[in-house]
Amino acid sequence: MKTNIYDHYNDLGYLYLDNFFSEKELQKIEIIVNKFHNSWLKENHKYYQSGLINSHSITSSKFISKDERLEVFKFITQDKIFTITHSIFPDKALFLNTQLFFDPFDKNQNNYWHRDIQYTGMSIDEQKEKIKTQNVLHFRIPLKPESGIELIPATHKSWDLNEEQETRLSLNGRKPSDNLQRGKTISLNRGDLLVFSANMIHRGLYGNDRFTFDIIFCDDSPGFRNFIDLKNHPIQEELKFLNNKLF
Template sequence: MEQNYNHQGYVYLEQFFSEEELQPLEKILHTFHRAWLKDNDADYKAGAINSHSITSAQQITRQERLDLFKFISQEKISQLIHTLFPGKAIFLNTQLFFDPLNGKQSNYWHRDIQYTGMTIEEQKKNMITQNVLHFRIPLKAESGIELIPGTHREWDQEVEQETRLSINNRKPGDDLERGKKISLNRGDLLVFSANMIHRGLYGNDRFTFDIIFCDDTPEFRDFIDFKNHPAKEELPLLNTDLF
């Protein structure tokens, strides 16, 4: 698995979670999402496709928040993290992805690192050494993610960069030849590097939970919003080194 990840930049694990694990998670996420839609109507109407920071949301109870932390740091996720990260990793944040209100809205190829303000040269350098992994947990069958295997370590071909960055009449939603679509079912887990070229595939009223982990380094720690982490008194209830 580790070798697969090192070559491809992703790991797809079918039926990784049981119904017993998913149902309580789903209930919390629906509570959050209903409240989010009410509070963020303008963003939703303006084309939002995700919310984030569920673990610091006022809309869930302290117990629900603790249950989320337990889910995030459960043994089988923790084991995967220890296998896939070269060094120690830390929880970064959560996101919830859904379909855009406008069914015609295009998705967009990107690398998460392109939004950090780094120059292209810095991005090329840092994507080799800095690790950010998405753990995608779909609550229903979805078209999933399209990604370009190997690009967590390799820079774009010219047409790929032009597409991501809207250069030479290319648009971020244009198809790319090397794209590989990974459709997902409820129960599956897709782990992929945020550094790689990827895009979400909309449809089927998707509802999918992403947990994000990164290297535990000072650079990333500066970037973490610790509101999303457990409070000091909650830590002893979570037997983990991920927070």
């Protein structure tokens, strides 16, 4: 299994596993993230109205209890998730954060092609080199059937075609929401898991009242450790109850 996971991810930059989570597993985590989301919306409504499509840092949030926080950590550290991270990361995976993705307030708001690395402040030349060696993975867990995500396979290691870069960066009359010829759409159902590289060219597909829980992992390296907020990580007392190979 390890070889198949590694080879598929190494070649294409993503894994799609249908019916990966049981209904029982999802119901437990869904109650917690719904509680978080409803409170987050009340406190951040003006930002939601102005275009935000995601929230983050569930495990350090004031919106959930200590017991709920521990349940989220138990979900993150379960063996079948560890098996995938251990198969893909050459040394050790480091838990980075959690996110929730939802539809924009404005139903006419356009989605956008991007690589997460384009927001780091690196030059284009630096980005081209970094994607060859670094790993940042989203474990996308839809809680509702959704249109899913559109991505360009293998671009976790290879750079854009000219049209793709112009689209991502709004150059020469192109817009980030324009269609791209090499785009591959992966629709997602409740229970599925999509693992994909944040470095690859991708865009979320809005509609169907999407609501998806993401767990993000990265290489355990000094560069990424600078982005870690330890408040999102379990304390020593919590580690006693966890499969802590990921912490």
